[in-house]
Amino acid sequence: MKIVLAPDSFKESMTAAQAVAAMERGVRRVHPDATCVRVPMADGGEGTAQAVVDALGGELRTVDALDALGRPVRATYGLVAAPGGTDGGASIAVVEVAAAIGLARIDPAEREPLAATSAGAGLLLLDALDQGAGRVVVGLGGTATNDGGAGLLRALGAVLRDAEGRALVAHGAPALAAVTSVDLTGLDARLAGLDLLVACDVTSPLLGPAGATAVFGPQKGVDAVRAPVLEAGLARLASALHAAVGHDVAAVPGAGAGGGLGAALLALGGRLVPGVELVARAVGLAECLVGADLVLTGEGAVDAQTARGKTPAGVAGLAAAAGVPVIAFAGRVLDPAPLLELGVLDVVEITPPGMPRAEALARGAEHLERAVAAALLARADVG
Incomplete structure (x- = not known):
C-alpha cells in the first residue's frame, strides 16, 4: 500500500515536516508495512522555502532583518542554483516574508497592526539581490502586517510622499494616513x-x-476601531500606486x-502565481501520486478560504486528476464543504472537543497521529 503524505504546516503547532512525521x-x-511517501507541502506561506530547497537542492541563508514591529531579527530564506543553467546562471531565491515579519514572531499581546511594517521583507529581497538572484520567488502569507507593502517598497528604495511632497518618515498606519504619492x-x-x-x-x-483588512486583519489584531483607519x-x-505604475x-x-x-x-512588476502549484511542481507531487492508493493532506484550519488556493485544495486537485482518494485533516474544521466538493473523502478535525487552544496547539502532533490512525481504521474501502 502506497500512501502519499502531503500536508501543509499546522500554524503555530507543527511544521509541514512535523505533520508528515505525525501522519x-x-x-x-494501522498499516505497518505501508510505503509512505513524504511530501511536505506549502502554498506560499510557512515552509515554502524549505520545500523548494529540499526539492531543488541549495541552502538556507540566514541574514539580519526586522520583524513587523521594526525590531532586529535573524531571518532565513532559500537560495538555489538555477536548474539546467537557466537564468544565465543566476541564483533563484525563495523568500517567505513571514520569516521576518510573520505573525508567529509577535506575541499576541504585542500585536499592533497600526504600527506594523513590512520593511523586514524588503531587507530579505535586498540580500537576495546581493547574492546575485535573477529570480526571486516571494511566498506571501502569515504576516503580522497590514501596510500594503509600504515598508517593503521603502526598504527597496521607494519614497512615500505627503501632499506637500515631503518624504514620510513614519511607518505603518501613520505613513498610510499621509501618503499621496x-x-x-x-x-x-x-x-x-x-x-x-x-x-x-x-x-x-x-x-x-x-480585502486585506477585512479578511485577514482580525488575526493580526485589527478590530472595529483599527479597521477603518487601516482601510482608509x-x-x-x-x-x-495606481498613479505611479499606471494601472490599478x-x-x-x-x-x-x-x-x-x-x-x-x-x-514592482511581480507575477502572482498560485503558491501551491509552484511548490507542487518543485517537489514533484504529481510524480509521487503515480501508483498511490491514498493521499493524506491537511493544515491548521479548513474553512471557506481553503478552496481558494490553499494546500489541501491544491493537493486534492492533483490527486483527483491522478484518480487517488484523499483524506484531509485540520486542527479546526469550520467548513468542510469546499474540500468535499473537490472529491475529498473526509475532512477530519483532530482537536478533541472543548480543548483549550493553547493545549491543542501544543499537542497537535499527538492529535494528528491519533486522527490518522482512526480515519484509516474507519475506512476499510481505502487500501
Missing part, C-alpha cells in the same frame, strides 16, 4: 531585470469586504495577500 506514525499504527525612481536598479514570482494562496484584492490608509496607498494593482486578485504585500509586489 506516518498514524499510518504505521509613491516615488519609485529611487528603487534598486537590480529590480528592473528581476524575474519576480509571487507565490500567493488567496485571491483577495487589497480593499473592500474581501490602504485606499490612499492604492491611489498613489489594488484590484488584482491576490493584491490583498500578506497584508497587502501582493499589491506592492505587483507594482
